[in-house]
Amino acid sequence: MTDRSSEAADLTADSPAEPPQDESPQDEPRMTVVPDEQVRRSHATPSLEPQSQDDAADEDFFDGLGERLSAASTRLRQAFRRPDPDEVQVPHVEGYRGAEDDADEQYGPDSVNGGDGLYSPAEDEDYPSQDAAWDTDASTGPRGFWADDVVEEATRADTDPTRRESIIPGLNDPEATQSIPVISATTTRNSRISLPKPPSAQPDEAVAEETESSGRSASEERRRAVILEKAAAIEAVAEQERREAQERADSGVDDDGAYTYIPPYNLPSRDPEPRPRATDMVRQAVVTLGVVAAAASVLVMWDSAMFIGDGFTDLVDGWYSGQQALLTPSHWFYWFWPLVVVTLLGHAVHQWSTSQISTPRQRRTGWLVALASILMLVWVLAVRADNLTLAALAALAAALALIDCIRQFTLRTARNSAERRLTDGPVGLFTGFAMVHAMGSLSAWLTAHNIHIPGVPDTVWALAGLAVCIWLGALYSMTERGRITIALGLGWGMFWLVFPRLLSDLQSVTVAIVAAMGAFIIILATQSRRHRINYAERRAAMGRPVDDII
Known part of the structure; x- marks a missing residue:
């Protein structure tokens, strides 16, 4: 750098101070002398040790790990916090907004801030500011x-x-x-x-x-007549608009031209949660004990080898093996019960959350879910003890209790996706399973006691029982938006009813065909209802008519 500066200084000294008049300034380059103290010296960049990607990833993960764990624990604590008796719980409602x-x-x-209808971001983040x-x-x-x-x-x-x-x-x-x-x-x-x-x-x-009315002049009287005439015209126009608005309301069209959509199910309730009672904690404990009993029934079935063919062949004289009664499914059908128990465990945890402590849905159905879970343990113990009558009664009572649960869910629609997945979903799977389970238990008990009407073939009895089961499954699976979980549970049972009627010694092609068609129709109808309702709600949100698709 110093050599170059000295050379530049020498060149500047040798060159004339001003260019000649006869030469063009473009022909001679101009050079600027920079003082040495203004020259910025460059330094070599120090070499750094390369940092591995694994170390960087570890630093990114562990940086702030304590804060994240603390925030997660706070959210978990808040989700399962028991509210004060005077605290008003406002439900979070999802779904179609009419x-x-x-x-x-x-x-x-209206329930926010004590019922004055004022907006507060602390209550619900979904409302616009x-x-x-x-x-x-x-x-x-x-x-x-x-x-x-x-x-x-x-x-x-x-x-x-x-x-x-x-x-x-x-x-x-x-x-x-x-x-x-x-x-x-x-x-x-x-x-x-x-x-x-x-x-x-x-x-x-x-x-x-x-006081001045007595001394009105003729001009004031004419002005009064004109005002009355205008008022009459305004009243006539208002009456015409009222009639048109009524006609639009009758045809399903709002004032702004949008079509009114009335869902074919009860809308979720926006009322505040009732205050917790002492019985709510008792109900939660009973539901948890019921789910524990259902998990114990799985262990007993595994210990009794009921999940393999020899288990039901040796127990209760083989009436639950699927080879002696027309409506008893194969032993593979009972592999669905452990899956139902896993979903019930999620339901038991969810019903302890703050939003589910005193909700009317849990108060009406929690006892029934606990009863059905305990009855499944009673059924397993009765089968192990070779008591066919007690097993049939326990299976039938569990199915009736779960049907009443679905009826209560229909009256009180789920308010958000968490309730649909952790309450309606597990109970729906349990209901579909329990319907086929009760049908098979009742068929085994009637066949074992040789109860029949003389002159009526056993196939007719089997088709009648199958028709009742399919009708109940279709009726409750098409409630609300379409309960696909009921259709899946019932379809699983019908699927494993087809093979014994075609491959075992007790064959009935008619029962196999009706069972297969029934499962197909229930699943198809339920999915069709779900699709039509979702499509109708999307059209209603865009302001389009929906009468032609509902």
């Missing part, structure tokens, strides 16, 4: 607006008295008394502040109008 939810999207549900919005009542007019807007208007009013008079008429009048809202340090943006209503019309105007 026209009646428009007010909720603007101001929030409002920078400045009036809380309007149809009877009393505006009631208030956001706190920061009050502060801004108050600041402007301090400097402009006429603005104060325009905001609150009569404020500058010393004889008028007005209630000015107080803004404290605790006032936040989400606070609403009530302002006094503007004074109504003075009664002196009505009195003056009454």
